[in-house]
Amino acid sequence: EQVTRRFDLFGFALLGLSIGALQLMLDRGQSLDWFSSGEVMLETTVAACAFMMFLVHMFTHREPFVEPGLFRDRNLAVGLVFIFMIGVILLATLALLPPFLQNLMDYPVITTGLVLAPRGLGSMFSMMLVGRLVNKVDIRLLILTGLILMTASLFEMANFNTEVSSLRVALTGVVQGMGLGMVFVPLSTISFATLASRYRTEATAMFSLMRNIGSSIGISVMVTLVARNTQINHASLGEYLNPFRPAFQSMTLPGGIDPSSTTGLAYLNSMATQQAAAIGYLNDFRLMAWVALASIPLLLLFRSPKTAKPAD
Numbered sequence: 001e002q003v004t005r006r007f008d009l010f011g012f013a014l015l016g017l018s019i020g021a022l023q024l025m026l027d028r029g030q031s032l033d034w035f036s037s038g039e040v041m042l043e044t045t046v047a048a049c050a051f052m053m054f055l056v057h058m059f060t061h062r063e064p065f066v067e068p069g070l071f072r073d074r075n076l077a078v079g080l081v082f083i084f085m086i087g088v089i090l091l092a093t094l095a096l097l098p099p100f101l102q103n104l105m106d107y108p109v110i111t112t113g114l115v116l117a118p119r120g121l122g123s124m125f126s127m128m129l130v131g132r133l134v135n136k137v138d139i140r141l142l143i144l145t146g147l148i149l150m151t152a153s154l155f156e157m158a159n160f161n162t163e164v165s166s167l168r169v170a171l172t173g174v175v176q177g178m179g180l181g182m183v184f185v186p187l188s189t190i191s192f193a194t195l196a197s198r199y200r201t202e203a204t205a206m207f208s209l210m211r212n213i214g215s216s217i218g219i220s221v222m223v224t225l226v227a228r229n230t231q232i233n234h235a236s237l238g239e240y241l242n243p244f245r246p247a248f249q250s251m252t253l254p255g256g257i258d259p260s261s262t263t264g265l266a267y268l269n270s271m272a273t274q275q276a277a278a279i280g281y282l283n284d285f286r287l288m289a290w291v292a293l294a295s296i297p298l299l300l301l302f303r304s305p306k307t308a309k310p311a312d
Contacts, residue, residue: 096223234272
């Protein structure tokens with residue numbers, strides 16, 4: 001049943017203002033040192049106030065921009081939370097791997113692209129496979145398999161170092177791409193399976209919105225963690241570069257450079273910075289693996305499309 005209603009300009013404006021302010025806060029936060037900046041505080045306040053006004057308007061207006069009944073469907077509500085968490089993992093990983101390969105391993109841009117390309121092949125293969133299995137296998141089992149593959153690949157990435165081979169990076173990307181492909185298609189299917197047809201247009205927009213917001217938050221949080229953990233790790237590693245330690249006194253550097261000389265200290269500092277950043281990236285990969293693992297219990301909240309029919 002298709003329901004026609006007037007466009008809610010005020011609700012649209014409130015939601016747009018909230019998302020715009022949130023995006024500005026996420027984009028500017030790291031460069032302005034987050035909540036120590038008045039601008040970031042202002043953007044956060046605007047985003048929160050506009051969103052609260054949007055919620056009040058949504059539940060009180062006769063024809064709101066987003067109908068509250070949309071969220072009464074359990075599969076869609078769980079699916080929105082799920083796609084938000086997947087959004088955090090998906091683009092945050094893509095945002096972290098290129099600088100890891102280029103800045104820490106000195107990969108040229110072309111080589112970085114070639115190493116990361118197999119990830120797309122993994123996604124393509126798994127989506128083709130899922131298309132054949134989606135009507136034969138429990139959808140929740142397909143999503144579980146995809147999450148396990150994503151978790152395994154992220155834990156594998158958490159064991160990388162600056163000497164990791166390009167083949168290992170590519171194979172890990174293939175596994176992760178297969179996992180993402182096995183999550184996306186079944187997740188869309190089960191999220192909309194029990195939803196009344198009148199809500200499907202709005203639900204599609206909300207589904208994409210939650211994925212994009214998750215991606216924005218994921219990238220901002222992970223990039224911030226890398227920057228801050230690099231500083232902390234550098235300070236911790238610097239404690240071992242002490243001229244009074246026997247290991248420091250017996251240290252030999254390339255080209256016979258004296259560790260206690262200005263050149264030697266600069267070299268050691270660059271090495272400490274590189275390793276500190278590497279640890280920061282690996283900690284992010286491990287955190288995203290735990291996010292993927294934490295998503296698995298949400299599968300228990302989905303109703304099987306075979307046992308639940310869409311409401312009218």
